[in-house]
Amino acid sequence: MPAPITHPKIEDVPLAAVLHALSDPVRLSIVALAAEEDGLPCRAFETAIPKSTMSHHWRILREAGIIRQEGRGTSRINSLRREELDARFPGLLGNVLEQYRRESP
Amino acid sequence: MPAPITHPKIEDVPLAAVLHALSDPVRLSIVALAAEEDGLPCRAFETAIPKSTMSHHWRILREAGIIRQEGRGTSRINSLRREELDARFPGLLGNVLEQYRRESP
DNA sequence: GCATTAGTTCGAAAAATCCGTACAAACGAA
DNA sequence: TTCGTTTGTACGGATTTTTCGAACTAATGC
Numbered sequence: 001m002p003a004p005i006t007h008p009k010i011e012d013v014p015l016a017a018v019l020h021a022l023s024d025p026v027r028l029s030i031v032a033l034a035a036e037e038d039g040l041p042c043r044a045f046e047t048a049i050p051k052s053t054m055s056h057h058w059r060i061l062r063e064a065g066i067i068r069q070e071g072r073g074t075s076r077i078n079s080l081r082r083e084e085l086d087a088r089f090p091g092l093l094g095n096v097l098e099q100y101r102r103e104s105p
Numbered sequence: 106m107p108a109p110i111t112h113p114k115i116e117d118v119p120l121a122a123v124l125h126a127l128s129d130p131v132r133l134s135i136v137a138l139a140a141e142e143d144g145l146p147c148r149a150f151e152t153a154i155p156k157s158t159m160s161h162h163w164r165i166l167r168e169a170g171i172i173r174q175e176g177r178g179t180s181r182i183n184s185l186r187r188e189e190l191d192a193r194f195p196g197l198l199g200n201v202l203e204q205y206r207r208e209s210p
Numbered sequence: 211g212c213a214t215t216a217g218t219t220c221g222a223a224a225a226a227t228c229c230g231t232a233c234a235a236a237c238g239a240a
Numbered sequence: 241t242t243c244g245t246t247t248g249t250a251c252g253g254a255t256t257t258t259t260c261g262a263a264c265t266a267a268t269g270c
Contacts (some may be wrong), residue, residue: 014130014200020125030124041216049260091203093202103120155229155230157248161228179246
């Protein structure tokens, strides 16, 4: 994929950016699935939404330091930046995931 | 003030709405101050930002069930809906406030 | 070579945000 | 009561963000 995928240093990510990234139902569902299963490609998420919109959501999550993407062939491997995020915002992601699971069982 | 101020039932508020309300630096600072001191009027918050913009932020916070406003004379009394929020999203607000204080000391 | 698949980019429409201006309501003082 | 002040909302337009179809690129397979 042409655009060189870049990931921010976690210490450069403001709290508001993380909360913003998590403030969308589609992105929440992405994060919840990524938390359960590591290394999934983009196509494994949220089939009902157009690819271009999903691409936008991935970018928001990437730029908020929440998800890491590595190109593998024609697809991407997605993973949560769990440890980094926990170091920077202790307990935040875990708590949000807990709320999410409570809300959508 | 003309518009009848309404507050949502806390169980009707989606997680994404709460995170969205908290995903703005100005609103975060409002919530942080409201958490420290109860019953402050709107004018006590964020003097540098235009009144009309602040009014918008208050509305977002109100509609997310985060803040309760009661008209008192020409001003409003603002308070966090702490207990209700903690019942619906246990630990979430406290965690976000913790991150906020860590980030802006 | 050609077709398929995975995901990005472009461009335009729709929605949200920001902010100046005008406004309404409550209050105090004359 | 009437005038001026204070507190916050409503309106309208400019800017920004979000959404999504269509075109595109790159890797893979036949």
